[in-house]
Amino acid sequence: MILLDTDILIDAEMYSFDTTQMYTASILSRAELELGVSRAKTAFERQERQVRLALLDTWLDWLIFDVAASRGYGLVAGQARITGARLRNKDALIAGQAYSLGLPVMTRNTADYEPFSTYIVLIEPQKK
Numbered sequence: 001m002i003l004l005d006t007d008i009l010i011d012a013e014m015y016s017f018d019t020t021q022m023y024t025a026s027i028l029s030r031a032e033l034e035l036g037v038s039r040a041k042t043a044f045e046r047q048e049r050q051v052r053l054a055l056l057d058t059w060l061d062w063l064i065f066d067v068a069a070s071r072g073y074g075l076v077a078g079q080a081r082i083t084g085a086r087l088r089n090k091d092a093l094i095a096g097q098a099y100s101l102g103l104p105v106m107t108r109n110t111a112d113y114e115p116f117s118t119y120i121v122l123i124e125p126q127k128k
Helices: 006-010 028-037 043-059 067-082 090-102 110-116
Strands: 003-004 023-026
Touching: 003 090, 003 110, 006 028, 023 028, 023 090, 028 090, 067 090, 067 110, 090 110
Parallel strands: 003 023
Antiparallel strands: none
């Protein structure tokens, strides 16, 4: 199973997904996508984003952020900060959740996840 980062979900139609592989995403990414819906500049854009989110809801089982995920976050974010790395909390939360589940993360933004690379495997997406 591969955990998809929010940046992959936003443009999922641009990527090829292995039909023999299972994919999942964090409920935290879903929250980011909901924010994107509410921040749409036009009614058309809002509707388009709502449709894309509804399609993701049919495709994915969203991972709940639970106690194990919070422990994973504490570990990966804490260790990355010790090294002086600059972190984006959203990425650290998703990295912690992936770590807690032993899942790799597919993202376009591998540099943002580099501080956690000793704890999680990063996968770059394949474009169609």
